[in-house]
Amino acid sequence: MGKNWVEKYRPKRFSEIKGQELAVEKITEFIDKFPKNKKKAIVLHGPPGVGKTTLAHVISLEKNSEIFELNASDLRNKKKLQAILRPAMEQRSLLKEKKIILVDEVDGISVADWGGLAELMSLIEKTNFPVIITANDIWSQKLNVLRKKSELIQLKEINYNLIKDILIQVLRSENKFIDNDTITKISIRAKGDMRAALNDLQTVAGLETPSEMVLDERNKEIDIFNAMRLIFKNKPTNDLLSLFDSVKMSLDDIILWMEENISAEYSGEELAKAFEMLSKVDVFKGRIYKQQYWRFMVYENIFLSYGISAAKKDIKTGFTNYQKPTRKLKIWLNNQRSKKKKTIAEKYAKHVHVSQKRAMNEFPIIKQILTSNDIRKELRLDEEEIAYLEK
Template identity: 30%
Template sequence: MMSEEKKRDVPWVEKYRPQSIKEMALPSAKLNGQKVDLAQELTSFIRNFFKEIREINEKNKKIKLFNKTASEKEQKKLIRLDPAKAGVLLEGQPGIGKTSIAYALANDFDMEVVETNASDTRTRDALESKLKETSKSRGILDYITESKKKLILIDEVDGIYGTKDRGAVPAILDLVKDTQFPIIMCSNEYKTSLQSLYKMIPRYEVHPLSKKEIMKILNTILKIEKIQGIKEEDLELIITKNSGDLRGIINDLQALSRLSTSDTDDNKDFIYSLHRDTTEEIFGLIRDLFKNVKTLNEARALTDKSDVDYNFLYKWVNENLPTFITKSKEIQDAYENLSYADVIFGRIRKNMQWS
């Protein structure tokens, strides 16, 4: 089991990632300009894929058996699944839950997710080496052991562009034509360079959740975490600042929750200072400070390499000492040192001597 300390270290975007499509507050979506039920569409896509691919494989076994003894003229072509039934594309701004949808579906159908980022593997060779064997074949062991089915997830397909990446799109099209497993692709925006892909598979336009739906999610998280004192106006500011990016919103909420807040606190500056990677950066920095650093010089070197503001770092360390230190004498010494640091910060601010 995960220790209480490790549970506190887990980013909330992972901790509260839905485990089932039924658990999700799904964003609205359109297909060919018409509003659709995304959960129903994708669930049907996965279910129908495996039903049809199983039927096609059975027919192809008979065709291969026939072709072994048939003349060249009598040879029959193998049947292929319609590409429109082999893959789908989810298109929408970053952070609205496209990847979470794929993983939730995988859990619902007990599938292993094979994920790649198209913007990192842009060439044909790179994509093929990453995915082709997975998508095209099932080994004997797969049938004997009844191993997990797979869901292929290709993220950021809109990251493919230019002459250098020209072979990547045809490679993806070939994958869709030959795959033995369903493929979900994600992109942040519409790209004219992906027209051939749009013509082949359904493209769902996924929109952010409403402010009301996001607020409900945030309040649910705060209730589970037993956190009080965060003002509704701060939650509204976090939602507005992130423009529907639920991942960024939850990261900011977790960052704010690590501070002592009250109805009189003004947290605007702190909220505006946060960016997508701030929460992970601060968590990592604090973990390293408490777990890996042995000397003052190592601590100074670590903080010098970070872009985290010292004032915010001080507040986070102050709030999270009991998470990393359990011995009462060590906690007492640590808080005493923090009080000295606070005095020094005060003098620096008063005298404007930042060097």
């Protein structure tokens, strides 16, 4: 497992942050002015992968400040919040003179935890240190109060030309070559999300023949790579439940990919749990085929995405080069094919009144007989059966 490029190339200085000049200027003003600001908190908001978290860390580095970071799950518990955040806001910094409080991804907080949010609002009134908050969607109703109590800075999607520049720099540092066309495609596909662009780049760079990768909206491999990354690397969230809807691949193929790559990410107890989930997927798959009960597909999907994601103890760092399920795919395809052989033999046996077993044994001869189109029609062979005979 290699280092994740998203972490490896996270900007450390203002000069490395691209396309967010206005945001850099505004946050610098906010920090420099502190504590004379009317509002003691600032919200960096915008879509994923545009540099919100990065900007908060970079300003603390540039201003030689200590950073005290907490996320939405820390806000869950009001008492815990009082126990950790309040002292952090009141006490002087131990190591450095300056301190910045960062509340990352505040909109990840759920309705049930509004108490924590309210507590945060009251702490903002009294803080001795500047508070930086990040959010994807600042307009959500639960953030009404926060919007009033904070200064707002919007970070915009990063222009694809800038994304392309960054990708080229990264390839240079990595001593890797990818053709210009593919780099352009990755940059456009990212739709302003630098994290997505870096992940796609690292995936493509790990392939044997990067230039053969056709990167369009319908690209199946990239989609399954990203889906697996979300499932294996991150904490399980409800978003995972619909994740495979956007992967344009049959659920059977997705199962093969997941099965192939579980052991690259999990080991020990996690591995056992993940395979248990996979076997549940198989159980439902069996029921679907036997009982034609398509609703079970929902469960199949849940075990495969959320179930396998939840099998891990902690989130995974690093970059994994996921593998194509070639071997297993072949076994599976062979099984599908031998199923065809069986159904053909079955039809033939019925028609000429011999046993199925005999038909299977004499299959090479039957195959000869079945070169005739008329006989194929008489036996009512379907397209797949005919395709099997013509292989």
